[in-house]
Amino acid sequence: MESLLQHLDRFSELLAVSSTTYVSTWDPATVRRALQWARYLRHIHRRFGRHGPIRTALERRLHNQWRQEGGFGRGPVPGLANFQALGHCDVLLSLRLLENRALGDAARYHLVQQLFPGPGVRDADEETLQESLARLARRRSAVHMLRFNGYRENPNLQEDSLMKTQAELLLERLQEVGKAEAERPARFLSSLWERLPQNNFLKVIAVALLQPPLSRRPQEELEPGIHKSPGEGSQVLVHWLLGNSEVFAAFCRALPAGLLTLVTSRHPALSPVYLGLLTDWGQRLHYDLQKGIWVETESQDVPWEELHNRFQSLCQAPPPLKDKVLTALETCKAQDGDFEVPGLSIWTDLLLALRSGAFRKRQVLGLSAGLSSV
Amino acid sequence: MAQDSVDLSCDYQFWMQKLSVWDQASTLETQQDTCLHVAQFQEFLRKMYEALKEMDSNTVIERFPTIGQLLAKACWNPFILAYDESQKILIWCLCCLINKEPQNSGQSKLNSWIQGVLSHILSALRFDKEVALFTQGLGYAPIDYYPGLLKNMVLSLASELRENHLNGFNTQRRKKISLPMSAVVCLWLRHLPSLEKAMLHLFEKLISSERNCLRRIECFIKDSSLPQAACHPAIFRVVDEMFRCALLETDGALEIIATIQVFTQCFVEALEKASKQLRFALKTYFPYTSPSLAMVLLQDPQDIPRGHWLQTLKHISELLREAVEDQTHGSCGGPFESWFLFIHFGGWAEMVAEQLLMSAAEPPTALLWLLAFYYGPRDGRQQRAQTMMAYVMATCRHGDLQPCGQRRSPVPTEVARDETLPAHSPAKRRPFFPKVI
Numbered sequence: 001m002e003s004l005l006q007h008l009d010r011f012s013e014l015l016a017v018s019s020t021t022y023v024s025t026w027d028p029a030t031v032r033r034a035l036q037w038a039r040y041l042r043h044i045h046r047r048f049g050r051h052g053p054i055r056t057a058l059e060r061r062l063h064n065q066w067r068q069e070g071g072f073g074r075g076p077v078p079g080l081a082n083f084q085a086l087g088h089c090d091v092l093l094s095l096r097l098l099e100n101r102a103l104g105d106a107a108r109y110h111l112v113q114q115l116f117p118g119p120g121v122r123d124a125d126e127e128t129l130q131e132s133l134a135r136l137a138r139r140r141s142a143v144h145m146l147r148f149n150g151y152r153e154n155p156n157l158q159e160d161s162l163m164k165t166q167a168e169l170l171l172e173r174l175q176e177v178g179k180a181e182a183e184r185p186a187r188f189l190s191s192l193w194e195r196l197p198q199n200n201f202l203k204v205i206a207v208a209l210l211q212p213p214l215s216r217r218p219q220e221e222l223e224p225g226i227h228k229s230p231g232e233g234s235q236v237l238v239h240w241l242l243g244n245s246e247v248f249a250a251f252c253r254a255l256p257a258g259l260l261t262l263v264t265s266r267h268p269a270l271s272p273v274y275l276g277l278l279t280d281w282g283q284r285l286h287y288d289l290q291k292g293i294w295v296e297t298e299s300q301d302v303p304w305e306e307l308h309n310r311f312q313s314l315c316q317a318p319p320p321l322k323d324k325v326l327t328a329l330e331t332c333k334a335q336d337g338d339f340e341v342p343g344l345s346i347w348t349d350l351l352l353a354l355r356s357g358a359f360r361k362r363q364v365l366g367l368s369a370g371l372s373s374v
Numbered sequence: 375m376a377q378d379s380v381d382l383s384c385d386y387q388f389w390m391q392k393l394s395v396w397d398q399a400s401t402l403e404t405q406q407d408t409c410l411h412v413a414q415f416q417e418f419l420r421k422m423y424e425a426l427k428e429m430d431s432n433t434v435i436e437r438f439p440t441i442g443q444l445l446a447k448a449c450w451n452p453f454i455l456a457y458d459e460s461q462k463i464l465i466w467c468l469c470c471l472i473n474k475e476p477q478n479s480g481q482s483k484l485n486s487w488i489q490g491v492l493s494h495i496l497s498a499l500r501f502d503k504e505v506a507l508f509t510q511g512l513g514y515a516p517i518d519y520y521p522g523l524l525k526n527m528v529l530s531l532a533s534e535l536r537e538n539h540l541n542g543f544n545t546q547r548r549k550k551i552s553l554p555m556s557a558v559v560c561l562w563l564r565h566l567p568s569l570e571k572a573m574l575h576l577f578e579k580l581i582s583s584e585r586n587c588l589r590r591i592e593c594f595i596k597d598s599s600l601p602q603a604a605c606h607p608a609i610f611r612v613v614d615e616m617f618r619c620a621l622l623e624t625d626g627a628l629e630i631i632a633t634i635q636v637f638t639q640c641f642v643e644a645l646e647k648a649s650k651q652l653r654f655a656l657k658t659y660f661p662y663t664s665p666s667l668a669m670v671l672l673q674d675p676q677d678i679p680r681g682h683w684l685q686t687l688k689h690i691s692e693l694l695r696e697a698v699e700d701q702t703h704g705s706c707g708g709p710f711e712s713w714f715l716f717i718h719f720g721g722w723a724e725m726v727a728e729q730l731l732m733s734a735a736e737p738p739t740a741l742l743w744l745l746a747f748y749y750g751p752r753d754g755r756q757q758r759a760q761t762m763m764a765y766v767m768a769t770c771r772h773g774d775l776q777p778c779g780q781r782r783s784p785v786p787t788e789v790a791r792d793e794t795l796p797a798h799s800p801a802k803r804r805p806f807f808p809k810v811i
Contacts, residue, residue: 105473134462164526
């Protein structure tokens with residue numbers, strides 16, 4: 001076991017080196033040995049993929065390494081990141097060497113021969129590497145084709161393919177990290193928050209929170225060892241959001257109203273905090289008598305329209321969320337003095353706006369004018 | 375050999391020109407043209423590789439001075455790279471150009487350039503910076519997420535196509551990629567959920583319309599393109615299976631039977647129009663019945679001269695009775711399968727009823743059996759015999775009743791007369807005892 005772990009460490013170093021100018025010292029024999037090593041590790045991956053303890057040990061080693069290298073959002077991983085990466089470590093090595101301009105002519109020639117021996121299988125492993133690379137190229141082109149011809153970002157973020165993919169990746173990574181130690185995921189997420197573009201990250205979190213629960217699919221082509229249940233991942237995300245008020249505030253601010261309503265409906269634990277934020281935002285607005293509208297006190301405050309949008313969206317959610325929201329609004333209105341006249345309490349005005357909006361909607365739909373709740 | 379090389383030179387010129395026109399295949403026309411030619415181009419590449427691998431790098435350049443350009447143009451066309459093994463063969467060709475020991479700067483530059491192209495073929499796509507940073511930040515390489523991304527993109531595209539296809543109008547949302555029928559069939563053949571969703575959508579439409587006349591059912595069915603697609607046996611079987619389930623779930627609802635009958639009509643029409651290539655053996659569509667029975671039932675009742683009706687119906691009755699009462703054919707699924715097959719073709723049951731009512735003579739047992747079977751497939755022998763007796767009494771008593779139904783209406787009796795089907799009619803749930811009695 002220990003020797004296996006050492007092999008892993010050494011290969012990780014090798015992988016890191018393969019992108020540096022150090023490879024200028026490599027001759028064809030070195031290239032061959034490196035590829036053989038990768039092949040051996042791929043074999044390890046195949047062999048121990050389903051073997052719980054060994055796999056866990058390997059995974060932990062790789063995670064530690066990754067963290068030490070300052071991973072978690074710091075850019076491409078120099079070494080191996082996780083067990084899954086081990087499964088195509090030969091491809092990873094090949095790609096790095098192929099792209100490395102520092103590799104000498106003789107070494108490069110030999111590399112290309114090894115990677116692309118041509119038709120006619122010589123030995124099983126060589127063919128697999130050639131096929132893997134061909135498949136990678138094919139998939140890359142397919143993605144290119146689909147992405148740049150006829151793809152438009154889906155206005156419903158949770159249905160956008162790029163967003164969904166990122167969300168799936170996040171959930172997968174969370175699950176792995178979570179298996180190692182209990183409090184790891186939270187720290188992981190926090191470090192991601194600090195390092196990654198935040199806007200995109202928030203959107204991905206929202207989409208991840210809306211992923212449907214996966215049923216066991218027999219044709220899952222990724223490793224069957226990882227039981228992908230977004231349920232667990234979602235819980236971790238919700239917990240983290242609730243524990244980081246700054247993040248959650250940004251979350252609620254940056255994302256569109258409809259998306260937030262969906263997320264809050266799905267994860268009721270978030271609704272009190274969301275409502276709390278909305279009330280805070282509302283309280284920051286004051287009434288401008290001259291203009292006859294509610295305006296922000298400071299430039300970064302949430303304007304009336306946005307506040308109204310969010311409440312409107314929430315009121316279209318199914319109960320119990322809708323009821324909670326209305327109750328909250330009524331309570332605020334009461335606390336403010338229970339005015340019916342506009343211009344005195346923002347809560348009164350919001351309720352009035354929401355009701356009239358609902359009334360107009362019912363008229364348009366040809367429904368009766370009776371107002372049940374709103 | 376000499377001839378081959380002449381051919382290759384000709385082809386070379388042809389493809390060089392084509393590739394120049396296609397460029398990066400960014401317009402609809404170039405994309406379509408590329409797709410039409412990818413297979414042939416791959417064959418050309420194979421031939422090129424066979425020729426190139428015998429030469430060393432310098433000879434290659436002498437023989438085909440512009441080979442670099444040709445290969446590069448191909449590599450910048452994603453439709454070519456995505457097709458089958460083209461990317462592999464292109465890589466092999468490029469490898470033939472690499473100089474093992476470059477003697478001068480020209481050769482070094484060539485090596486360097488080839489490396490660039492190889493990297494390009496395998497490199498990560500430039501997505502939005504944010505996405506790239508995200509995936510890298512999580513420790514994922516493209517090889518990790520391409521499969522998932524492709525799956526999501528294809529599913530999203532498939533559902534969009536399905537929506538556009540079923541809605542039948544252009545949504546202004548985005549550049550619509552419309553597929554020809556063959557492509558839709560391909561999609562349904564490869565992705566079962568797409569086909570199932572198309573069927574479910576059809577069911578939804580049928581359920582949600584308040585009053586379904588047969589004409590409207592026919593419209594819905596034709597719009598769905600399912601009858602046409604069902605010319606392919608695999609699709610027919612799935613569709614039939616869903617009808618079977620629907621029938622069982624609703625305990626033989628008349629609405630489902632009507633739908634099945636209209637569908638079968640449209641299907642038979644489509645089958646006749648389909649090119650000879652698509653003709654499959656009957657057994658592939660109806661594996662649980664004897665080919666002779668299927669063949670007889672598939673006939674258009676209209677094509678049969680009135681004088682031969684009795685004969686044909688007796689024949690059908692015999693075949694069905696044989697299938698139903700013969701216990702040795704274990705695999706045939708018993709009476710239900712035979713009945714299920716029979717109800718596909720509504721014209722026959724109607725013909726039976728008409729014959730029974732119109733002819734003054736003693737009703738033939740075969741016809742009585744057929745009618746009794748149609749309305750009571752689960753009846754035991756005795757029960758059926760009683761039913762048949764009841765029919766005899768009925769036809770004797772009401773011999774002067776008007777025959778039911780218009781010519782092609784597949785749904786028997788009262789329902790056929792006014793050509794409307796109420797959406798919910800619990801009284802008509804089971805196909806037992808026609809209103810005539």
